[in-house]
Amino acid sequence: MAVPVLFDLRPKERIEELYDFRDELNKLIACYRDGRIAVILGIRRMGKSSLLRSFLNIMEYHIY
Numbered sequence: 236m237a238v239p240v241l242f243d244l245r246p247k248e249r250i251e252e253l254y255d256f257r258d259e260l261n262k263l264i265a266c267y268r269d270g271r272i273a274v275i276l277g278i279r280r281m282g283k284s285s286l287l288r289s290f291l292n293i294m295e296y297h298i299y
């Protein structure tokens with residue numbers, strides 16, 4: 236069920252669990268593909284870690 240998952244206190248780790256952030260995810264994928272450095276900025280608990288972890292989990296090789 237989607238609703239309890241949204242209120243989980245931990246960062247999301249899978250894009251299937253990530254609400255919205257489609258544009259941001261596509262920008263991260265483009266940066267990765269072009270070898271550019273990306274910086275994720277935002278106030279606390281707006282989903283920076285969730286975005287990063289979900290993104291890295293769709294990459295074949297990554298270090299967190």
Ligand SMILES: Nc1ncnc2c1ncn2[C@@H]1O[C@H](COP(=O)(O)OP(=O)(O)O)[C@@H](O)[C@H]1O
Nearest residue numbers: 243244245246253254279280281282283284285
């Ligand atoms: N886009 C999102 N989809 C689902 N849950 C989210 C999303 N953004 C934030 N959350 C939830 O909000 C809380 C804070 O997210 P987190 O990734 O830790 O934020 P930050 O790293 O910016 O402080 C967590 O419970 C996380 O699961």
Ligand SMILES: [Mg+2]
Nearest residue numbers: 246283284285
């Ligand atoms: Mg964080």
